[in-house]
Amino acid sequence: MMKKLIAGNWKMNGNLVANELLIKGLLAGLLQPGCQVAVCVPSLYLAQIHSLLSGTAIDLGAQDVSQHEIGAYTGEIAGSMLKELGVRYAIVGHSERRQYHGETDVVVATKAQRALANGITPIVCVGESLAEREAGKTEEVVKRQLAAVIHANGHCISEVVVAYEPVWAIGTGRSATSEQAQHVHSVLRAQLRAASEHADRIKLLYGGSMNAANAKDLLAQPDIDGGLIGGAALKVQDFLTIIAAAS
Numbered sequence: 001m002m003k004k005l006i007a008g009n010w011k012m013n014g015n016l017v018a019n020e021l022l023i024k025g026l027l028a029g030l031l032q033p034g035c036q037v038a039v040c041v042p043s044l045y046l047a048q049i050h051s052l053l054s055g056t057a058i059d060l061g062a063q064d065v066s067q068h069e070i071g072a073y074t075g076e077i078a079g080s081m082l083k084e085l086g087v088r089y090a091i092v093g094h095s096e097r098r099q100y101h102g103e104t105d106v107v108v109a110t111k112a113q114r115a116l117a118n119g120i121t122p123i124v125c126v127g128e129s130l131a132e133r134e135a136g137k138t139e140e141v142v143k144r145q146l147a148a149v150i151h152a153n154g155h156c157i158s159e160v161v162v163a164y165e166p167v168w169a170i171g172t173g174r175s176a177t178s179e180q181a182q183h184v185h186s187v188l189r190a191q192l193r194a195a196s197e198h199a200d201r202i203k204l205l206y207g208g209s210m211n212a213a214n215a216k217d218l219l220a221q222p223d224i225d226g227g228l229i230g231g232a233a234l235k236v237q238d239f240l241t242i243i244a245a246a247s
């Protein structure tokens, strides 16, 4: 059976002192995890976390990658730069970037492409808003978002990680139920199967108020291969409990 992946998304949180405490706390509690573990940190701290994680069981992730290769794009960070700092994963298309930075499906798909071109695994986020769920459009929305990434990446789609993050569950304490999450994951899995013969090895993560209390149930679902964790990834004990639930 494939190992699950638990990835923390620190979002715009942390500082030099707090980061070190968090990483050292995780490493102390994580001797031989039975799953893959990553932390996706603010880009400014990638160098700091890279040196703290070197030779450990935790992989380093970024929260975004530029859709451009290199050049006059003030404020952007290229995939090649992330690679130099030991980055293994890059979140792309998080709903906060779609919402606050106007990222379209095409931009997100290009970012996934750019990550892959640099040997970085994109964690592609898809998910519906509350209004879309209530209008019965959940499947339509997540399929449209994933279709753009499949279209742009061809057979390389088997190299991505997909994270289903219902927008209404993010940071709200209101997780999707295991049944709701499993249903959407099965829809995404079917879409990936139609695109790739290797679809069964693509990791499908759930994100949205996953915590120490609900992780076990969510992670027991057949198409949930891990979690993308926000708030609970900032607390050593909670994150370790989620990792244990995935191991």
Ligand code: 13P
Pocket: 009, 094, 165, 169, 170, 171, 172, 173, 207, 208, 209, 210, 228, 229, 230, 231, 232
């Ligand atoms: P929360 O776990 O804080 O709901 O955040 C989820 C998320 O957005 C991870 O990318």
